[in-house]
Amino acid sequence: MATDGLLGRHVECEVLDHILGDIREGLSRTLVLHGEPGIGKTALLGYFGAQAAGCRVISVVGVESEMELAYAALQQLCAPMLDGLASLPAPQRAALTTALGIGVGPVPDRLLLGLAVLALFADAAAERPLVLLVDDLQWVDESSVAVLAFVARRLAAESIALVMASRVLRPDTATLPTLEVRGIKPAEARALLDSALLGPLDAEVRDQLIAETRGNPLALLQLPQRLSVLELAGGFGLPVAERLSEAVEDSFRRAAESLPESSRRLLLLAAAEPRGDSALLWRAAARLGVPPDAAAPVMEAGLAEFGTRVRFRHPLVRSAVYNSAALTLRQQVHAVLGDVVDARSDPDRRAWHRARATAGPDDEVAEELERSAERASARGGLTAVAAFLERATALTADPGVRTRRALAAAEANLEAGGFQAATELITVVERGEPTAGDRARVDLIRAQLNYMTDRGRDSPALLLAAARRLESIDPVRSRATYLEAFSAGMFAGRFAEGCSRSDIARAARAFDRPRLGDTDDLLLDGFVALYLDGNASATTPLRRAVDAAADEAAPDIRSLWLAHVAAVQIWDDRGAEELALRRLMRARSSGALGGLPAALNSVIVWRTFSGVPAEVPALLQEFEAATGDTGGGLAPHGALIAAAFRGDRSEFSSLAATAKADVIRRGEGVGLTICEYAQAVVHNSEGDWPAAMATVRGAAETLEDIGASAWALGEFVEAAARCGAIDAAAHAVEKLSEMTGAAGTDWALGAEARARALVSDGDDADSRYQEAIERLERTTMHADLARTHLLYGEWLRRARRRTDARTHLRAAHERFDAMGMRAFTDRAARELKAAGSSTPKRVGTVSPDGLTPQEAQVAMMARDGLANIDIAARLFLSPRTVQYHLRKVFTKLGISSRTQLHRVLPDTGD
Template identity: 55%
Template sequence: MRVLGGRPEGWNAPTLVGRCAERRVLDELVGAVRDAGESRALVVHGENGVGKTALVEYLAGHARGCRVARAVGSESEMELAFAGLHQLCAPMLDRLEVLPSPQRDALRVAFGVSPGPPPDRFLIGLAVLSLLSAVAERQPLICLIDDAQWLDHTSAQILAFVARRLGAESVGLVFAARVPGSDLAGLPELAVRGLPEAEARALLDSVLNGPIDQRVRDQIMAETRGNPLALLELPRGLTPAELAGGFGLPGAVPLAGSVEESFQRRVGSLPAPSRRLLLLAAADPTGDPALVWRAADRLGIGADAAAPAVDTGLVEFGTRIRFRHPLARSAAYRSAPARDRQDVHRALAEATDGELDPDRRAWHRAQAASGPDEEIAAELERSAGRARARGGPAAAAAFLKESATLTLDPVRRADRALTAAQAEIQAGGFDAAQDLLAVAESGPLGEFERARADLVRAWLAFAAGRGGEAPALMLAAAGLLEPVDAELARATYLDALGLALHAGRLAGPGGDVPTVARAAGAVASPRTPGAIDLLLEGLAANVNQGYAAGVPALRKALSAFASGMPPEQEVRWLSLAFAVALDLWDDERWDLLTGKYVRLARDLGALTELPYAVDSRTFLFLFTGDLPAASALVEEVRAATEAMGSRLVSFGALAVAAFRGVESEVAVADIEARGEGVGMTAVAWTRAVLANGLGQYDKALEAARQAAENPWQLAFLNWALVELVEAAARSGDMETAEDAYRRLNERTAASGTDWALGIDARANALLSEGATAELLYREAIAHLGKTRLRIDLARAHLLYGEWLRRERRRVDAREQLRTAHGMFDAMGVDAFAARARQELRATGEATRKRSPAARDEELTAQEAVIARLARDGLSNPEIGTRLFISAHTVQYHLRKVFAKLGITSRVQLDRVMPRDRPTFP
């Protein structure tokens, strides 16, 4: 018998019985990838032993003309980040050099090839997508991921990300799993069930070596329910007499249990050295025979122990060690006493090179530990640091959890558990974070550790969608930090205030904006305050003393953001900074800060921050009247949130739709459940805009009232008050209009920018009469004309024209209404354009709707943004990075763009798509 170098005699590749429908699905997938140049993803799922692996093998054997890449999830390797991904991608790394440098560097760091800061997991996902696409340029690629339920979490997330972003790359990505996990939710599925009765009987007959009693056959058929592995394995545990006469046949038991018991019986029948060798092989997830034999030597296991194990058909010893089925591995491992398992892990740790693979060595040492062990715990902690550098928080969390478990000293255990909990929150493991937080709080905590625990609890509440609870928890942490670390305390107070502003009226007890602002306002500022200190001071003063009191400090804070702050810190606070700029009616800073926010998120690879950054930039293009550019950014946000599985509601998308005159469906209940008061305000504001645009002033009044309820909603309160003044004045509710204008004037007067003064004059004009109103309208147009805010300027012309018509000055009215209509029509602000058109008709002037759509408007949303980015000089890989697709898919869409626009090259895009202002990010 040959033990090394191939499969043993009697070990046959899985043979499919039946499965015509399933094979047809797999054949179609191969055809689409190989012959049509398409990409496909598929999740093959079903219970243990139902034939998923056999179908995967069938696909591998019938993927003629394709390169086949494989990875297999391992239960014992689930905690080692990138283990599955490395299996799949390692043979392809010769194509690494063709990737864009940020993606190339991210993969090198992730696989431990080169040092560097922890890459964003979505950047790694883009890198893997680009790598698969590059490999598929040479030959269509089929990637097979078996036992996907046992992939390490990081690999599972990244491969699911890739599966969702496949386009025209000639790549097939097939997962086989017992139950599709949340990472794979939404991907096309192929459910594999038990064989039909006739096929099940045929498979059973194929493994029987003698006669079988009909009652025994019927019992086996009933117990296995057509499960192929069970049909193959259960008869092995029955003697010829039992098969022939049915004596001793057990009653029905759970399928997985009965099959595993069959494997356990075979393991138990082996000589002790062979059982130990099987246990050793089961404990090593790498399948590396050299490592296993080195460990076997330490345990005194000779090479002759392999033959009996191979004879059972449970395992093969070749260039890799492979078990017949995951349940066979499980049986070999779980049937062994705990002490034996510890011994083999200790041997594997000793056999593992501490220089080349220190983390796997640490993991084996941890499994070998019989109790708390500070040396091993410290080694795991060091491994966590290396894992974080490669794969970020998800990779670090597993080692930190194990480190905390092995720590005896209660203070150190609490510290490690808190660090692990923070990593779990960042990785999205909220339940695990809650458990680790409980572990930390079970020990003695000093002031600083209690503050850390409160911080963890606050971020856990926010990340888990309980935003209303977070501000009070963050405020408590800030108070504990104040006597210990003043700088960190101020940053935490600012976090608490930011969370309170985000939660708005949905903030829980003790976390409302006034409560947090009072506490924050009492904090002493440093002698030389930085941007964070000035933001905290200004926002607290804004709430505690009134809008005007906070303006000086906030303006200084925004100036400090322009320089001198480390990029990693700056990107963290820019979402708050640009909202402050909007609140101050500072469109110049708004442009500067949102542009920087997007650039930093891209440059740092902070892709989880990117949707928020791009969404913030969308509003700038919207208010400047460039709706095509705003729509292109909406598509970028959509691509990012779809790729990341984010729950972000794009307020920019809602606003663009509202100005276009389209009502959006929004799950307000979900926003409210997450405690996002800012979201409730944003939705109400967009509804007010839509209704004002359509001239439905009663609806606008109701929506604007809701939007203006919260007196401390950054940026959106300004816009809500603008809509409320207009809706109330047009509805004849002058008391509400005057109260809204008073609140608005408090803010515009303190700001004093041309934007603020123009808005103030326009709102005041709605409440005025005669020469005063006309003067105010002209003043509004003059101020707004100095800004880039073309929609607000067009609205001023519209309101002035409407007022002139009501004053029966039709000639003058037509001039203003023509200007307004022309601007709205050119910008695509359809609701307000229709309102201006109706007013023009009332003056006796006929108007026409906009001319038929230009050819560039016939593009899909994705094609439009690709065309725009190509026109602005971005390469295909750069465009792919923006939209979370491969460069090959970008080229596919560009060919369609050229055909629709009647052009033949990128250089012609400038002619058919004029450039935008401000700069497209």
């Protein structure tokens, strides 16, 4: 296909042509073009749009001055498709209309909003393929980028192409398919340069220009215009030391400066108003006395076009014109634009223009910005809230009001991830006139900043101090902060500095808080009892908290997590798994994007413990996508434990090295315990007991990490007993029994019986193994049950009871094989061979007939009776993508309908 005059872009155009071919065949594709300014990204987007005959093409350009306006780019992209709003499910429609400012509702969560945009795009593409082009992504507001990245990761079979261009790869799009656009080759560069020259050029000068521009097309076209005939002939004055983008911008600046005064004023107006609204521009121009014929010289110079919309030749023209103008001129055009923007239909843009026009304190504009922040908050535009409040603070003269706004801006920046700005703003608060309540909120912000950026070490102490200070000022927030301090203490574990969890518990017990009787109250009581009075005293209040969380209609994500932790502490396997699943469902259904990765981590762990392997690969895939959506740095504990149980040493080693270094750096003691526990599982599965014992010794001596400490003790007991270190193993058993005896559940007592069997002999060992199997059979802990059969079978073989040994070893082998626990399966096979039995044929039905993880997940949901639209909502896909996956499932499994899925898919129930 012809490259439409794009010299040297055959490879890039071929990639784009393939994308067009795919979307015309019903598939979806995403691509991020990236490269330095002027390298040709915009031209490639233009080529792609021009080649998209028969497709619906919608484009948007990011503008630096709009980066603070929440969903500004998304609004422009969605505007031509808003006739499809009626077909969206009500929650999605409400989220989208609220975000775009055309409706009123609760703050839309980005996950729900992402689903709405995905559905809107998919519906639009049902008529004809949809091409979405986003230029200058580096200047698109963060809210829009987050939604577009979410959508991009879920496009599959909707006939949609989303192609974005950026100078640099932004973190939230770095995992998407990319294509770096580089300089064109010397031969094409010479041809392009020659096309821009008006006269002959010295050969050495030509080579110098080509070398310095590194094949950058825009530079090749613009830089010769900056040099005189003599300079071109002799090579003097070449911009050897200039940065390329600055040199190109400078060429545009010079071209603008050569225009008549009225044309320069018109160009600055256009640069200051990024939406390209011609009607608005000419209203502003009239107020400045700029005549309509001022546009002609601009267009003749090739800098911009004035039609139904204003379009700059290149984004660098806009930045060159705007940044080179004097501050007073920029303020003047913003003031005029603020006057002509409709205050009713677009109050936020009006406020922003007025704010940029204001040099000193202005209470009226500051109040207007504060109202804009409230509207942005209602739309869920956290970065916009922070930006409006920060600017409002700067324009506020009254010390008390300035302090209030600075504190609100700091909290908004904290929530939006603007940690540096939050730090600077609390300094403003402290230098102002803060009340006692303000100081308490500053303490809380500092503590939360530490927790969010470091996660461990001194975060518990800082949150404890904040909770104490809030007691008399805001008792409800104080209670929440005490629970947050417990959370931080649980993460920090052995690395905590400045206070222990017992210190937090003593302060919380002394706090005479208002009793609300909800899950949070019960959790606080339970954790206080645990860290002050011990396991026996904590069991009852923690049990009440777990029950309350299960019964409460809508506990928040944090409360569900703490209730899950409580269930683990009291060895309630079913409660722990149910709360983990409920937390995941809440995150999915409510669109709580921030809580999704952690919820997935928990479910992956419990599905692994429960021996439900078919679901784990899809959950792992969803975890990776969710961490990409949130940009979170959460350690992949679920993936680590799943890899350890699968016996996938290569994958485990790669995960463990990164995870261990990360948790040590951040000071997450519980993360280190989990890493050591998982490593011990790998060593024990391979029969390398000395390595397992050495690996998990430190974790076994750390008893404060809920769940992880007990699991580590279990691995240590097995390793030490098999190494002959019976005294060390017996000591660990007594530590374990302090936890299990207080809980008294089948899981707890089964784990204790197995541990005692490992340090016992004769009939005592025999009876304890049998008790462990009997108790664990009544739990969901199928991996634990299989390991107990293995240990009992090994003990029986050593006791020369080979017939009995074969029974339990065979049971262990079958269970391990079904659960995909390869290393344990091999260990059981070796023991069976030593016991005089042949090894059963491996079954391994984790992912039948080569289904991908996502196909398996879709297939199992369809098998369980969910409709495509329900599967799409749960997995954050479009219904067309679900149908696409199901067609592939039917082909791979050799079936023709959903009703046949029960026959061919493995049962993953408990």
